[in-house]
Amino acid sequence: MSQIKKVVIIGGGFGGVAAAKQLSDLPNVKVVLLDKRNHHLFQPLLYQVATAALSPSDIAYPLRSIFSKSSNIRVVMGNVCDIDRSAKEVILEDGGKFSYDYLIVAVGARHSYFGHPEWEEHAFGLKTLNDALRIREKILLSFEKAERAETPEEIAKYLTFVVVGGGPTGVEMAGAIAEITKKTMVEDFRKINPKVAKIILIDSGSRLLSQYPEVLSEHARRDLHQMGVRVTCGKTVTDIQADRIYFGDEMIMTANIVWAAGNEAAPLMTKLGVELTRSKQIKVRPDFSIPDDDHVFCIGDCVSLMDANGKTVPGIAPAAAQAGRYVAKLILKRLHGQPKSGERPFKYMDKGSMATIGRASAIAVIGPLKLTGLLAWLAWSLIHVWFLIDFRSRVAVMFSWMWSFFTHHRAARLIIYVRKRTANK
Amino acid sequence: MSQIKKVVIIGGGFGGVAAAKQLSDLPNVKVVLLDKRNHHLFQPLLYQVATAALSPSDIAYPLRSIFSKSSNIRVVMGNVCDIDRSAKEVILEDGGKFSYDYLIVAVGARHSYFGHPEWEEHAFGLKTLNDALRIREKILLSFEKAERAETPEEIAKYLTFVVVGGGPTGVEMAGAIAEITKKTMVEDFRKINPKVAKIILIDSGSRLLSQYPEVLSEHARRDLHQMGVRVTCGKTVTDIQADRIYFGDEMIMTANIVWAAGNEAAPLMTKLGVELTRSKQIKVRPDFSIPDDDHVFCIGDCVSLMDANGKTVPGIAPAAAQAGRYVAKLILKRLHGQPKSGERPFKYMDKGSMATIGRASAIAVIGPLKLTGLLAWLAWSLIHVWFLIDFRSRVAVMFSWMWSFFTHHRAARLIIYVRKRTANK
Secondary structure: OOOOEEEEEEOOOHHHHHHHHHHOOOOOEEEEEEEOOOEEEOHHHHHHHHOOOOOHHHHEEEHHHHOOOOOOEEEEEOOEEEEEOOOOEEEEOOOOEEEOOEEEEOOOEEEOOOOOHHHOOOEEOOOOHHHHHHHHHHHHHHHHHHHHOOOHHHHHHHOEEEEEOOOHHHHHHHHHHHHHHHHHOOOOOOOOOHHHOEEEEEEOOOOOOOOOOHHHHHHHHHHHHHOOEEEEEOOOEEEEEOOEEEEOOEEEEOOEEEEOOOEEEOHHHHHHOOOEOOOOOEEOOOOOEEOOEEEEEEOHHHEEOEOOOOOEOOOOHHHHHHHHHHHHHHHHHHHOOOOHHHOOOOOOOOOOEEEEEEOOEEEEEEOOEEEEHHHHHHHHHHHHHHHOOOHHHHHHHHHHHHHHHHHOOOOOOOOOOHHHHHHHO | OOOOEEEEEEOOOHHHHHHHHHOOOOOOEEEEEEEOOOEEEOHHHHHHHHOOOOOHHHHEEEHHHHOOOOOOEEEEEOOEEEEEOOOOEEEEOOOOEEEOOEEEEOOOEEEOOOOOHHHOOOEEOOOOHHHHHHHHHHHHHHHHHHHHOOOHHHHHHHOEEEEEOOOHHHHHHHHHHHHHHHHHOOOOOOOOOHHHOEEEEEEOOOOOOOOOOHHHHHHHHHHHHHOOEEEEEOOOEEEEEOOEEEEOOEEEEOOEEEEOOOEEEOHHHHHHOOOEOOOOOEEOOOOOEEOOEEEEEEOHHHEEOEOOOOOEOOOOHHHHHHHHHHHHHHHHHHHOOOOHHHOOOOOOOOOOEEEEEEOOEEEEEEOOEEEEHHHHHHHHHHHHHHHOOOHHHHHHHHHHHHHHHHHOOOOOOOOOOHHHHHHHO
């Protein structure tokens, strides 16, 4: 390998960053890392920004800073609008073009509204910092509006919070909203009593956290129930409007709906000219390459893969990072002329998974271990702080958590954008 | 005083919060504190949010939390649109009305564009968290655009930063932008060299920081010069467009203009039916009451007053807080039936003033003392951290500062709202 080879990575999430790190400081490889945002986001803690416990800068880090010492990696902020596989080129919205020898697509997923895109306006999803700030503002404004409301019906509407989707994000959001209403806000209002707030978690399946063992689902349900959350399984949402939600045979008046249900791959996947699954993912080959192209790999939330163990690779951060490292190493081997026959297919190494429910309460599966309660929560806290990308965030987040733990306060209770949004209407 | 009396305070800045604190926990006084935002803002550090050193939650605190233990104080988030002095009522945009026995107006100031409101679109001011985030995003995006630009002219346009106004805010902004370009960003780009950025500070007066002794102005000019800032005094801005600014006999192409020049009182002052000065302030009587009404007081940035020492009360945070306490005590005395003849007029107690220029560089006047350099900077840091409103912010800010001091990094380098703004266009 004497000639310089170009690797383009689209997406600065866990998959893209892991791949780029693996390729950093290599003499004959030039990497372009493209992202429409300027930061890597620690998505597992995004719900804490949405519920005012952490600030955006606690869980986001400039991509440029991550790679400032890697001179062979160029970070470009831009929106990819097309991929030309015959010309081996990635095309940006602003007209910029980047040619590649190898392409890694790691663009992630976004929420799907099951064929009802019009629901999004009233039921925000939670994928970006902007999403999280919108939800934070909506929740905080609802308390303000309830305090100024004239009728009991209006107050009830503002103090009813509905979370759709009983996966980890839904469970974490419902638990955090319960803490806000029952603890954080209690002394701050004069007319309303935030404790009377209703929190409802809806899932269409038979139980919460369906990827986890049943005993942990039950534990989460019980903990949420104790925190005042009503958990409703087996009911499907049929309609969402500005002030109400219909599910099963019920209708509930609410100004606050959070959408944590279905996922689908980012729209860019349609540009690869490959068949997509129902959730817009690509079924990649065992080495993450797309069906008819050895130079294009897709990793992370936007693909579907059964690994060498015969298990579906889950759409979570550690799996994306492992895939990124795997693909980067594979590309290096091929650049060095190693035969494909010697390659091993990807095997996902399951180090465990966990979800938090509230203060001192979580569930975790680590190998054969099933943890609940305080112990699971401590494990969850340590692991999440540890994987935050830099030392500064680790300390800042630990401090924020300790502060909240002992005081029940939340530092980021700010409504910042109210006037601007009104002006734009 | 047996009957319950109502005090309405408009504005949760330094003046309004100080007045409300003075009136808290009193049996026969009910206070309504009105603000269009939900937080008190530590404005002296706002420029640090605009330059990505601090997060919004480091310098803002929910008004409700400040008064959560004061049961006689009700915080209301709402936009006051009118004041009916004959009915003794304050009227909100949403139709809400609050009647008062005494009214304290502490609505602050905003930027004035010297009769050119059209300049605002291209030259953001710095008064709110929203302003600060807009400036932060514009500065960070300019580096990204420069990295993607094709021509040297375009790169120069994005890497030229112009600050209009040589008061403390302008000096602090220019110094902080210089640090970003010369230190923070240096290793992060591949095509451009952020060090070549031009920073220009324009003031129409004969020197920077005109309220300070001349020797300190000169010191600030020299420090800024050493940091690479071009300081231009005695030149007036004549036009601002999207990509250029005209001042004196010069025209400079730039995509980044920050407005830190003239101030005028908030628009609500026109609703009091009292004559206003050229900068829309009210000339209050020595007890801060408005000329023909003993029940309405105006304090802070929105008024003009010569105090009992014959000195103009400055428009800074400590003066507003002193005025708030003074007026609150005065109202209490009157409620207790003490004769007006026994009242003392307001005297501003000058505890010193200071402005920071950059890392380890500031100027300060404390009584007869004039400080510069590291000593002034340490004094500035300690005092500003001390006056941050709660313990949590104090620790968080100190930590952020120590981190930046040693690493030159800035934690809050986030461009969050890009997509939304584009979508709204």
